[in-house]
Amino acid sequence: MKTILIVEDDPKIVAALEIRFQAAGYATLSAGDAASGLSKAVQHRPNLIVLDISLPAGDGLQLAAKLKSLPETRHTPFLFVTANNDPELRARAMDLGAAGLFEKPYNAEELLAVVGHALGETGMFRRRIARFFGLDDPGTGKPRLMPKKILIIEDDQKIALALALRLRNAGYETSTAFDAVGGFSEAMRFRPDLVLLDVSLPAGSGFTVAEQIRSAMPAFTPIIFLTASRQLGLQERAQELGAVGYFEKPYEAEALLTAVHQHVGA
Numbered sequence: 001m002k003t004i005l006i007v008e009d010d011p012k013i014v015a016a017l018e019i020r021f022q023a024a025g026y027a028t029l030s031a032g033d034a035a036s037g038l039s040k041a042v043q044h045r046p047n048l049i050v051l052d053i054s055l056p057a058g059d060g061l062q063l064a065a066k067l068k069s070l071p072e073t074r075h076t077p078f079l080f081v082t083a084n085n086d087p088e089l090r091a092r093a094m095d096l097g098a099a100g101l102f103e104k105p106y107n108a109e110e111l112l113a114v115v116g117h118a119l120g121e122t123g124m125f126r127r128r129i130a131r132f133f134g135l136d137d138p139g140t141g142k143p144r145l146m147p148k149k150i151l152i153i154e155d156d157q158k159i160a161l162a163l164a165l166r167l168r169n170a171g172y173e174t175s176t177a178f179d180a181v182g183g184f185s186e187a188m189r190f191r192p193d194l195v196l197l198d199v200s201l202p203a204g205s206g207f208t209v210a211e212q213i214r215s216a217m218p219a220f221t222p223i224i225f226l227t228a229s230r231q232l233g234l235q236e237r238a239q240e241l242g243a244v245g246y247f248e249k250p251y252e253a254e255a256l257l258t259a260v261h262q263h264v265g266a
Contacts, residue, residue, distance in 0.1 A: 002119055003027040005046035007037035009056055020108055034058030042072045048119055053082040053089065064096045077118040081106060100157055110161040117176055147173040148264045151192035153183035153209060155201050163196060166253055180204025184212045192221065193264045199227035199234060210241045222263040
């Protein structure tokens, strides 16, 4: 069983997170300040750390930097929760390599989705999907079709997770990545049936990721591009890369879902 360390000074939030994580099948530990958080992280080696940014005896950003400097915890994924809506915090969190940053009050399903991704789950909702897509149908004994896999590469976590929830409700298995480097790496690991790919990404562009996927994957993988840009020539470049779809934000979710169905089936 994977363990999550919660470093948070509000006991009510700790209790709520523990209930949510334990119900999802994780073990939990908690610490109420930065010093005890560091001590428990080194002692217990959790699989993931959830950090509040504002903490007694130091802040979560400083604690994350310290954790990355220690051999016992430098490879442990972490994500931040905060009541502060300062836009610079997200940039600082990304610089530290955080798996995510959630502003309070946050959506519990979205938080669980990012936790699952950071822990290397097969898709963001592996536990739930496993209930519906077993090897055999218990009623007929016949093989049951596995869900089609959709990879979402999008740096806006709210958009990515909203897409994942909608696709999951439509019967797909999903995984997410939030930058160009992670997107290509996840494509190689996850082997998706279709990729939803933002054009503008940290650490590279969606077009570069598309070229890498085209070169590295033996079978043709449909790619649908998403973008908030109105720059001339982007759609033509997407078509040159063999895109099967191109959506400008804000797009109609149903239209995007229809395009997904069209190219991989429901």
